[in-house]
Amino acid sequence: MNGFHFEVLGRDGAARTGLVHTAHGSIRTPAFMPVGTAATVKAMLPQSVRETGADVLLGNTYHLMLRPGAERIARLGGLHKFMDWPGPILTDSGGFQVMSLSDLRKITEEGVRFRSHIDGHEEFLSPERAMEIQRLLGSDIQMVFDECPSLPATHGTIEKSVALSMRWAGRSRAAFVRQTELEREGRACFGIVQGGTFADLRLRSAEALQEIGFEGYAIGGLAVGEPQSAMFETLEATVPHLPPEKPRYLMGVGKPDDIVGAVMRGIDMFDCVLPTRSGRNGQAFTFEGALNLKNARFADDEAPLDPACPCPACRQFSRAYLHHVVKSGEIIAAMLLSWHNLTHYQRLVESLRQAIAGARLDAWIATYRDEFPNAETQISG
């Protein structure tokens, strides 16, 4: 079967484990997607990203449309070939970045006019153009173009924004359907539930998207500064209203404990820049909490970062070495700590997949809490 589909292999409470099948291979869920903003997962070669256990990458429409350009990538054979990633690629729609990165932007019913952060030239994104760009990139999972209001915002503001996003979701889907008539075998388009932290608006958004119909459903507009408890409450108010047979993707999340809590609430897919960005800043995630390798206490520490981790940073080097290269600003520090953090995230989701498959998620979480009571990656369940 070539078509895009989601296969649920196991359930444990609200949590599920399964496989998302795409034109470029399958994605084990719960899945963590490393972010390849500008056609590279920063400080990593693609084969190294694969070695961490990642099945799928995220690419950014906003960054790629500005540089090197979607039409150029299409001429060069598509994003998979361009960045040498043969596996599945999910692309965002550019909506979030346009709203958050672009100073000069004007939102109308038609779309968003904005200026490039690179050279200031004027650009335009609409639902139709966002889907066209994602098609040109060769994306396996395209995201609808939506508006992302900044929080906190009033109920009225979010209500208007959701209404616009749902009209744009309809136009995005229509554009995607026109593509699929030509060439989109095995490709998918996901809708994005919006509504801030208002349960009634999340419900309305979830229903509106299902009337349109998508291959998967994302939850957007979270992890933008609200407390973790508000994020989890919003998931609890939203996930039960999404179709159980379709994958669910929590966008831009998050810290390890955010991921664990969201998996417990029925989320299947995640993406976040945290492991790579933290790696470039000298921070390492471990099951005992996050370590700041800049700290002088590591200067003479012969131990590996995490003796159980199979990444090169842990297998080949001491904490003392990592401290040294972080303090010295050496590129290898970003390389090793990005590799480690991505490996840590993949070990986390693999462990969750196995716990769900064995219907022992509660025990997994209890063990985690007992063994690592002071972990910064503590689970707020």
Added chain:
Amino acid sequence: MNGFHFEVLGRDGAARTGLVHTAHGSIRTPAFMPVGTAATVKAMLPQSVRETGADVLLGNTYHLMLRPGAERIARLGGLHKFMDWPGPILTDSGGFQVMSLSDLRKITEEGVRFRSHIDGHEEFLSPERAMEIQRLLGSDIQMVFDECPSLPATHGTIEKSVALSMRWAGRSRAAFVRQTELEREGRACFGIVQGGTFADLRLRSAEALQEIGFEGYAIGGLAVGEPQSAMFETLEATVPHLPPEKPRYLMGVGKPDDIVGAVMRGIDMFDCVLPTRSGRNGQAFTFEGALNLKNARFADDEAPLDPACPCPACRQFSRAYLHHVVKSGEIIAAMLLSWHNLTHYQRLVESLRQAIAGARLDAWIATYRDEFPNAETQISG
């Protein structure tokens, strides 16, 4: 046989090919040594450096004594273990860096007092301390501590400097001999011929060093801004006065054509930051000349950097991709172009080794000139 020794396997004119045997393995000559200044070859993992074909790395006494400190590296098991490089390591003595990097320095007969460029604290290097640091690092090939006057300089200035360097060479050797009585099986200490571009001073320096006696002889104080022709003339005035059974190392050299010209004049070993530094600046060495990947003409170029090169940059990516990541300032650009340039340098010395072994160096050079007449890497033979 565990002892350090040099085995000449073939000769072609003044050029030789052979093996330098050390406690950590053998070095094929002519050899290019990547520079691992601060216990890392910048933007490369050690296994990747090995994959380029490198047998030996250079480590910098000056940088390592300041951070993380020689005693610390010794406590952590030595530089090989610290940076996970199981092969041979050659260390410089810190002399060149102290002279060129340190603003506040005072040279006396005893040694050099200077301030750290990192935090300004006062440090002292002498022949004895330089050899002690190299012992603490666990170096396979230690270099004598010498003075490196900046060029141009008068005959009188260089003459005084050479005299001081030769007294320091004697003290360096004495310190090394005291070490070897304890624990230095298979380790070597090289003398450094100084004398600027003055043939009489180079001769005097070469003779003074041989009276002391070393396992190998380096030529220092070149590639500091003088024309290539002056460097080659100095080699021609120096190499014939060095013992043919010992390896010869031209320090800090150079561009590909510098290396070819020096091999023709009897040099066996080289080190230079050029391949890695150029890589971080978006420049790629090829047998058709150096390419600046920032150039817009590569934006749509589907071709690999060099179709004959086995490195990941050439095997996996297009020039268009490399242009994109260079322009975007992505870390992967430094990683890929450093890997490529180091591979290019290793392919160059491997090709020279084979040409010398087959006694066809003249034909090799003629072919090179015919095929790539406009190469920026043109040979000035």
